[in-house]
Amino acid sequence: MPEPRRSEGPEAKDPVVAIPLYQLKAEFFKTLGHPARIRVLELLSEKERSVGEMLPEVGIEPAHLSQQLAVLRRAGLVTSRKQGSSVYYALTSPQVAELLAVARAILSGVLSGQAELLADLQSPPRARRSRNS
Secondary structure (H helix, E strand, O other): OOEEEEEEOOOOOEEEOOOOOHHHHHHHHHOOHHHHHHHHHHHHHHHHHEHHHHHHHHHHOHHHHHHHHOOOOOOHEEEEEEEEOOEEEEEEEEEHHHHHHHHHHHHHHHHHHHHHHHHHOOOHHHHHHHHOO
């Protein structure tokens, strides 16, 4: 999460200005706003994994994966530990996996509704009238 913003100037009595919760939530969702980061979180929802285990699953260059893992680490969503020459990552909370499951359920409902609309649009006009009556 970003650090609280600090007031500047002589009029600043309180050195820390509270950031509204909605702004913190927006920053949180921005962190989730990259397909590689979502894929990493999905993989880590299953079990702890090393960078080497994630590379073929995520399908990006090692340097790019390291950057994405650093973003997730700074946001407090994953932790890392070194074992020998490997670095292993894990979710900081099972609630991250729950959030991904809720997102999947929401998308499933949205896409289901879109599939029904598409089927309705693709049906012959006569069949549409009888269904909508």
